Amino acid sequence: MTERKQVRPAAEGWTQAKDETGKPLLQFAEPKRKQPPVHLADLSIAERAERVKELGIQGFRAKQLSTHYFTHYTSNAADMTDLPAAGREELVGALLPPLLTEVKRLQTDKGDTIKFLWRLFDGALVESVLMRYTGRITxxxxxxAGCGMNCPFCATGQAGLTRNMSAGEIVDQIVRANQAIARGELGGRKVKAGDAPERVSNIVFMGMGEPLANYNRVMSALRTMIEPQPNGLGMSARNITVSTVGLVPAIHKLAAEEIPVTFALSLHAPDDKLRDELIPVNSRWKVDEALDAARAYFDATGRRVSIEYALIKDMNDHEWRAELLAKKLNERGKGWVHVNP
Incomplete structure (x- = not known):
């Protein structure tokens, strides 16, 4: 049997930026930049009431404001007629400042998929993708904005990290998507009279950035996503997937949060030699460490882990690699994981 060739990432022109010591450049520290304006979705329920009181308005108005944003998906003061006209614009401007400006959208699959390009307050650009599937909207x-993980096959990773997104900016992507759905801009099923309004049902943290490198803000956003309406978006934690390239300490930290999100590990190679070239963070935490952390997540939450594996011809799709991956997963038990090629 002829042995299959092995294509190395460098042969495809995939290179990693290096630091002054020659090691893969990884950006964990956020570059110093002006921070986005504080938004309702950045604050806890108690903090919202306090912020409203600081404006000289009764604290219970914070819940009314939350109802408009998290339930009706509006930041337009004109829609909020239950708030006193006097001070309404000031209140909305202070707690619901604009965070995302739509720059461009692409629509495909007969309108069932919309890709949004957003400009943040400082000019940074991020993307989100809205997709209709049978029985769910993801x-x-x-x-x-950007990513500091330096993966050579990823355009975002090669661009480097611009900054972390705020919890408000993360959540606002969902609210803006729900606005598009409400306006009938997503193709596919149309709501009939008497039907419950459609909204985003599933979230995947698989857009720009490494979620666990922005841990605190991502966790704040997650808590707001699963907080029941009207104080949050009322989403199911089980319908939210957090994906990582393998930041092992943060995986253990996530497991201890007791928020049963779906956890996905972007593995892409079962052997350290190739994964070092594909996923630079593997120079910090090796394949076995990442898989041990993934298994620990299952043990802590009971939630089956997803192993993400992008098949690249003649690079990571060899039969022996499939066998090695199966061996490593089975060594850690049965029924705790599935592989998503």
Whole structure:
């Protein structure tokens, strides 16, 4: 039997930026930049009431404001007629400042998929993708402007990290998608009279950025997503997928949060030699460490883990690699994982 050739990432022109010591360049620290304006979705329920009181308005108005944003998906003061006319514009301007400006959208699959390009307050650009499937509407969201993980096959990773997104910016992607759905802009099923309004049902953190490198803001956004309406979006944690290239300490931290999101590990190679070339963070935490952390996540939450594996011809799709991956997964038990090629 002829042995299959092995294509190395460098042969495809995929190179990693290096630091001054020659190691793969990884950006965990956020570059110093002006931070986005504080938004309702950045604040806890108690903090919202306090912020409203600071404006000289009764604290219970914060819940009314939350109802408009998280339930009716509006930031337009003119829609909020239950708020006193005097001070309404000031209140909305202070707690619901504009975070995302739509720059461009692409629509495919007969309108069932919409790709949004957003400009943030400082000019940074991020993307999100809205997709209709049978029985669900999924939104792929970004957690960072750019990415510091330096994966050579990823255009975002090669661009480097611009900054972390705020919790408000992360959540606002969902609200803006729900606005598009409400306006009938997503193709496919149309709501009939008497039907419940459609909205985003599933979230995948697989847009721009490494979610676990923006840990605190992503966790804040997650809590707002699963907080029941009207104080949050009322989503199911089980319908939210957090994907990572393998930041092992953060995986253990996520497991301890007791928020049963679906966890996905972007593995792409079962052997350290190739994964070092494909996923630079593998120079910090090796394949076995990442898989051990993934298994620990299952043990802590009972949620089956997804292994993401992009098949690249003659690079990582060899039979022996499939066998090695199966061996490593089975060594850690049965029924805790599925592979998504």
């Amino acid at each position: 939104l792929c969201i970004s957690s960072q």
